[in-house]
Amino acid sequence: MKVVVIGASGNLGSAAVRALTADGAAEVVAVARRAPDGPRAYAQASVEWRVADVSTANLEPVVEGADAVVHLAWKFQPTHRPEETWATNAVGTRRVLEAVARAGVPALVCASSVAAYSPVHHNDPVDETWETDGASAAAYCREKAYVERTLDAFACNHPEVRVVRVRPAFVFQRSAASEQRRIFGGALALATAATTEVAGAFNLAGDGTIGRDELGELMGARTVEVSPRLASHGLDGAWRARLVPVPGSLLDAVMQLPLMSTARAELELGWQPRHSAMDALEAVLSGLPEKAGSELPPLRP
Structure with missing residues (x-):
């Protein structure tokens, strides 16, 4: 099975590539705006790296022949130049979807976010039917909500494509500590969604919540x-x-984000969180003073 992972050098993308190649069943084309330059980045024989910017490149040759495309490319920064993040996150996603349709790719998995959800004022976990109009006026939330509407239209216009959208909580891993210090696990679920006949939205979150006391x-x-x-x-x-690198509107979003029910992912994907919310945050915090990272450009210390 051939899977194209767009945004393969980032936090989610690097983990998704590892998950897809763990059992050797998938042939992965890893697509990134900046190519990795370290020897270990090319160590996996089943991974072919290609350089492409979703906002400008001709993406049809990149996705042609794929059995599934996993779209994870996203720019969080620069928050002071929203036109730049919009070009990648909103326009870039639309261009990926157009390339998928033209190339006749039968399946698309796209990363959304808990930040796409509309604000809540309670502590009851919400399922995937909760409205996705964005948690605040922050560009990150606005762009995630736009992607949700783009996916709605694409799924309506292209019923022949199996469309999966994954809405993870904030994702932490030790190797992304350097990246997350500058900006702010659902890799197995992404791999399963790409290779299993499922469609629709899936919430992903670790067990437990992190409050002030925690x-x-x-x-x-x-x-x-x-x-x-x-x-x-x-x-x-x-x-x-x-x-500081983030605006107050992002804090407004965090204060209004819902707790997510992950029952559908557990039932239909057989997914269970390997780590609690505290485990994940502790991993990235422990990696910060050591400048933990990898040879992939976005994760490089």
Whole structure:
């Protein structure tokens, strides 16, 4: 089976490539905007690396002959140049879908996000039917919501393509610590979705929730209560002064994100989280002082 992974050098993409090649069943074409340049990046014989920018490249030759395309390419930064992230995240996704249709690829798996969900004001887990209008005005949320509408239209216009959208919670791994320090597990589910006859949306999240007390325990710090509005304004001011990389609107989103029910992924994909929410966050925090990373450009320390 031939699977094309677009955005293969990033946090989710690198993990998806590992999952797809673990048993040797899949031939993977790994697509990235920047090619890896270390010897270990090319160690897997079943992986062919190709360089392409989803916002500008002719993508039809890239996806031609694929049994499935897994689209994970995404730019979180630069938050001060939203036209640049829009070109990759919104326009780039539309261009991937157009190439999939023209090349006659029978299956598409696309990464959405918990940030695509509309705000909630309760602590009850939501399933995949919850509205996806974006959690706040942050560009990340707006672009994820746009991708959801693009996928809706594509699925309606191309019923011959099996379309899967995966909505993970925030994804952490130790090898992405350097990348996530600058910007902010569902790899097995992505691999299963690409190779199994399923369609629709799937929530992915680790067990447990992380609140103020849990963060304090993990970091060995005393916690204090701060008004979310005050914190948002303070973060936004620091972002405008270019002291921090994310705007206050992203904090607004985090404060309104739903807890997600993962029952459908567990039932239809046979997926179970390998790590709890605390395990995942502890992994990336422990990797920060050591500048953990890999030879893939987005994950390089």
